[in-house]
Amino acid sequence: MSRLQLITLDLDNTLWDVDSIIIKAEGELLKWLGEHVPDSLQHYQGERLDEIRAAVFAEFHHQAHDLSFMRTQVLYEVIRRTGMQDREARQRAQQAFEVFFEGRNRVVFFPGALDMLEDLSRRFNIYALTNGNANIEKAGLSGYLSGAYSSADVGAKKPHPDMFHAPLTELDLHPQQAVHIGDHLVDDIHGANAVGMHSIWVNLTEHYRSDNDSTPTREVADLSAVAQAVEDIHSGL
Ligand SMILES: [Mg+2]
Incomplete structure (x- = not known):
């Protein structure tokens, strides 16, 4: 019994359906990056992004189950490549993640x-x-x-x-x-x-x-x- x-x-x-939600949230994230850290867009695409993701996953593989952390870390690395100072890049990455996260939960x-x-x-x-x-x-x-x-x-x-x-x-x-x-x-x-x-x-x-x-x-x-x-x-x- x-x-x-x-x-x-x-x-x-x-x-x-998670894929359509993520695609939309990614679109909102890209728009935000374009408005607030436009130089980052060249790094947030294609092979450059693949390389950054691979490097972040290699460095933080023990945190791979924490998707929010991983995504924020990738955004930080992308934004850092514009030459922005560490502290500001951290803040911007957090803000960018919040934009994605709002969309991801809609x-x-x-x-x-x-x-x-x-x-x-x-x-x-x-x-x-x-x-x-x-x-x-x-x-x-x-x-x-x-x-x-x-x-x-x-x-x-x-x-x-x-x-x-x-x-x-x-x-x-x-x-x-x-x-x-x-x-x-x-x-x-x-x-x-x-x-x-x-x-x-x-x-x-x-x-x-x-x-x-x-x-x-x-x-x-x-x-x-x-x-x-x-x-x-x-x-x-
Ligand atoms: Mg499932």
């Missing part, structure tokens, strides 16, 4: 996402579990969530067990009392299954699952079907 006490929820590509929810959250949050504790850097308050999720863990908080990325153990430990729950909902077969489904949690695969794009992939407890093609899938697991079906 597996009465559920906890739902953990992936964010990017489960509640919204999310467009998939159909049915908010109804699902409304419904499930009335009956269960919901914790966000994300490898990304979406901000719960800015994205308008705080009313639905009891908590959230990002890879930056935990120091590891899904599918690492530490991500799934974080809320289980906090709430002192057995993995069988929890279900994880997400779009990614490895990060979400394999990760949750490996620690003994139930899993619901949100497959909105008719993605093909091969025999090598982990098998979710339930699969849904639409967010409006998630509540029933949770109910099935909750009642031990």
